[in-house]
Every structure is written in C-alpha cells, then in structure tokens.
Amino acid sequence: MKFDPAKAIQRLEQFGEFGGVNPSITDSSTFTFLGTETMEGTFHGETQGCFLYSRHWNPTNKYLSDALAAMEGTEAGWVTASGMAAITNAILQLCNSGDHLVSSVTTYGGTFAFLKNYLPKFNISVTFVDPTDLEAIENAIQPNTKVIYTETMTNPLLQISDIPAMADIANKHGVKLMVDNTFTPMIVAPFKLGAHIVVYSMTKFINGKNDCVAGAICASQEFIEALIDVNNGTSMLLGPVLDPMRSSSILKNLNTLHIRMKQHSSNAMYLAEKFTEIGLKVSYPGLKSHRGHELLNKIMNPKFGYGGLIAIDLKTSVMANKLMEMMQDKGVGYLAVSLGYFRTLFSNSGKSTSSEVPEDVQKGMGLSEGLVRFSVGLDNDIEDTYQTIKSCLKELKFI
Numbered sequence: 001m002k003f004d005p006a007k008a009i010q011r012l013e014q015f016g017e018f019g020g021v022n023p024s025i026t027d028s029s030t031f032t033f034l035g036t037e038t039m040e041g042t043f044h045g046e047t048q049g050c051f052l053y054s055r056h057w058n059p060t061n062k063y064l065s066d067a068l069a070a071m072e073g074t075e076a077g078w079v080t081a082s083g084m085a086a087i088t089n090a091i092l093q094l095c096n097s098g099d100h101l102v103s104s105v106t107t108y109g110g111t112f113a114f115l116k117n118y119l120p121k122f123n124i125s126v127t128f129v130d131p132t133d134l135e136a137i138e139n140a141i142q143p144n145t146k147v148i149y150t151e152t153m154t155n156p157l158l159q160i161s162d163i164p165a166m167a168d169i170a171n172k173h174g175v176k177l178m179v180d181n182t183f184t185p186m187i188v189a190p191f192k193l194g195a196h197i198v199v200y201s202m203t204k205f206i207n208g209k210n211d212c213v214a215g216a217i218c219a220s221q222e223f224i225e226a227l228i229d230v231n232n233g234t235s236m237l238l239g240p241v242l243d244p245m246r247s248s249s250i251l252k253n254l255n256t257l258h259i260r261m262k263q264h265s266s267n268a269m270y271l272a273e274k275f276t277e278i279g280l281k282v283s284y285p286g287l288k289s290h291r292g293h294e295l296l297n298k299i300m301n302p303k304f305g306y307g308g309l310i311a312i313d314l315k316t317s318v319m320a321n322k323l324m325e326m327m328q329d330k331g332v333g334y335l336a337v338s339l340g341y342f343r344t345l346f347s348n349s350g351k352s353t354s355s356e357v358p359e360d361v362q363k364g365m366g367l368s369e370g371l372v373r374f375s376v377g378l379d380n381d382i383e384d385t386y387q388t389i390k391s392c393l394k395e396l397k398f399i
C-alpha cells in the first residue's frame with residue numbers, strides 16, 4: 001500500500017475569505033455569536049463550524065491542522081507551539097497516574113528527559129527498550145501499559161522502527177502506538193502503517209525555515225476532541241496553542257515540503273555514498289550497509305528518498321569539533337543543533353542533542369563521542385560541498 005502525502009495536500013481546497021489563494025489569517029483570540037444558544041452549544045462541543053476561543057480552535061490553525069491530517073491520512077490534527085508540547089500533551093492525554101509506557105531508548109533528548117525525569121512526578125513509569133528489538137518491546141508491556149512510544153527514524157543513529165510490527169504488538173495488548181515522525185515527514189506515513197497517534201516537531205523539515213518552533217498531533221477525531229475538551233482536555237487546559245500568524249506561514253511552507261524532502265534526500269544520499277567511498281564510517285538508511293535499509297524500503301512512500309540526515313563517526317570529540325569548526329569556516333553550513341533547514345547544519349550528538357541521555361546509555365546505544373550528525377541542506381551543487389568537506393578531512397589528516 002503506497003500513499004502520496006503530497007497529493008493529499010495538493011487536493012485540499014482551502015481559500016481565503018475573499019477568494020484568496022491562501023487561507024485568511026484570523027488574528028482573533030475570541031469570537032462573537034449571533035445568539036446565546038450557539039455559544040452554549042459550542043462550549044459543550046455540540047456546534048460544528050463555530051469558533052469559541054483561540055486556545056481551543058482558531059480558523060487559521062484549523063487550516064494547517066486539516067492539511068497535516070491530509071498528509072498523514074488521519075481524521076484530524078491539532079497544532080501546538082512546539083514539538084515538545086505535541087509530545088508531552090499527547091502522552092499526558094493517554095496516561096494517568098499509575099500508568100506505564102514502553103519507549104524507545106533512542107528518542108530525542110528532550111523527550112527522553114520528559115519520560116525519565118518528569119513523568120515520575122505523576123507516578124507514570126517508563127521502560128526503555130531498543131526500538132529494533134520487537135521481543136523486548138512486547139516483553140516490557142505490563143497490565144498498566146498505555147503507550148508504546150517510538151520515533152520512525154531515531155536520533156542520531158538513524159535506526160528505523162518497524163511500525164507495522166509495533167502496531168501489531170500494540171493492538172494485541174490494547175495499547176496505543178505513538179510515533180514521532182519529525183525526521184521523515186512524507187517519506188513515512190506512520191498512521192497508514194498502523195500507528196494510532198503521530199507527533200511532529202514542525203520546527204524541522206515541515207516548516208523548514210528555522211524561523212519558529214512549532215509542533216503537531218495527528219490522530220483520530222475522537223482523540224483530538226478529547227485533547228481539547230474544555231473540561232479535561234490536556235491541550236485545552238495546559239494551553240500550548242500555536243499563534244495563527246505562525247500557522248499561516250507554516251501552511252505555505254508545507255506546500256513545498258515534498259520538493260524539499262526530495263532535495264534533502266538526494267543530497268544526503270550523495271554525501272553518504274561519497275563518504276563511504278573514502279572509508280568513513282557512515283550511518284545513512286539509504287545505504288545498503290545500514291541496518292534499517294531493507295525495513296525502510298518496505299515502509300516508505302515512493303519518491304521522497306531516505307531523508308536528509310546522515311551521521312559520520314570521527315572517533316573522538318576533539319576530531320569532531322575540529323571538523324565542524326573548519327566546515328563552518330569554509331561555508332559548508334552552520335555548527336548548530338536542529339535540522340530540516342535549507343542550509344546544512346551539523347553538531348556533535350553526544351555533546352548536544354543527545355546530551356540529556358546519560359553517557360553510559362549513550363555508549364549502550366552505540367553512540368560514539370566523535371559522531372557528527374549532518375542535516376544536509378538544499379545545496380544546488382552537492383559535489384562542491386563534498387569536495388569542501390573532503391578537503392577539511394584531509395587538512396585534519398583524518399583521511
């Protein structure tokens with residue numbers, strides 16, 4: 001079953017108030033009603049198409065949410081002020097005090113810190129497992145387990161989660177499978193593969209401009225409605241709402257996501273192959289040598305490539321740091337965390353985006369201190385970029 005998320009977005013008919021080709025921006029926090037009855041009904045979630053207050057719904061956020069739901073093939077979506085808000089709200093909506101989650105050990109650092117350090121406050125426990133070990137996932141399930149949590153492509157080693165198999169385990173035990181698809185929008189459609197809830201940091205590829213922080217939750221209508229229920233919905237009550245001005249600009253960027261993903265992917269593939277040729281230790285799921293290559297082939301949608309992230313092992317953090325500073329000086333890109341930007345970004349994972357993960361856990365998951373993660377940009381001349389990086393490696397006598 002192959003799905004075309006780009007076509008799903010293209011088919012949407014969203015217009016502005018006066019026939020504008022872009023939906024109008026509604027910069028209002030509150031909304032008027034013609035009568036008291038409609039206001040009461042809207043409060044109780046009974047009136048369709050009416051807006052009450054922008055922490056609940058705003059028309060501009062609704063346009064973006066609808067486009068994201070189309071992209072994922074879910075009934076509904078809801079946009080948040082950050083990726084962490086999407087992740088934490090969806091988890092808190094699914095888990096009560098006394099509940100348990102099974103989570104991949106290689107999640108985004110902030111997610112790991114939330115699961116490990118913050119959830120115990122609410123007496124919610126987590127068992128961390130290797131996301132590629134299906135038996136370990138199933139064995140970790142307890143009677144009070146509510147969620148299996150994973151990332152489609154894990155940071156920074158780019159391992160691939162077997163979403164259909166995880167969904168089978170989740171369904172067998174009556175728990176929800178929640179997937180963070182931040183690294184692979186369009187490339188993989190987790191809901192279509194059986195996941196129940198899909199979350200995003202839109203800060204990354206979806207927006208692609210590094211000009212804001214934002215997130216999204218895509219799921220069933222029932223789940224989204226529960227999330228924003230005025231009496232006990234996690235998002236309605238914690239309030240991490242995205243500003244409608246920002247929703248509007250993200251929606252326009254979403255419409256070029258398919259083209260950007262293709263270019264990120266083909267540039268990353270080029271570098272991964274060239275780096276392999278000169279003997280570097282490369283992690284890229286597009287390479288046959290990568291552990292997740294076959295699996296990704298099986299679950300991915302055609303035409304978007306294998307993603308824009310690659311990791312290379314410089315063995316020591318000293319060498320990694322020297323290379324990154326030199327690459328920045330020579331214009332390869334920027335020494336910065338984050339990803340999915342039009343310019344190449346690089347960082348030393350152990351000391352940055354995975355620094356919330358304790359060193360012994362980092363070692364256990366095979367994270368070398370010299371690992372440099374690249375989020376490959378939209379470079380028009382990737383051969384030139386490669387030659388520049390190669391000259392840096394030579395100057396440092398690494399090759």
Ligand SMILES: *Cc1c(COP(=O)(O)O)cnc(C)c1O
Binds near residue numbers: 082111183213
């Ligand atoms: C960045 C990121 C997050 C957190 O998103 P924010 O928008 O920074 O809150 C979560 N998951 C992954 C995989 C990320 O890369």
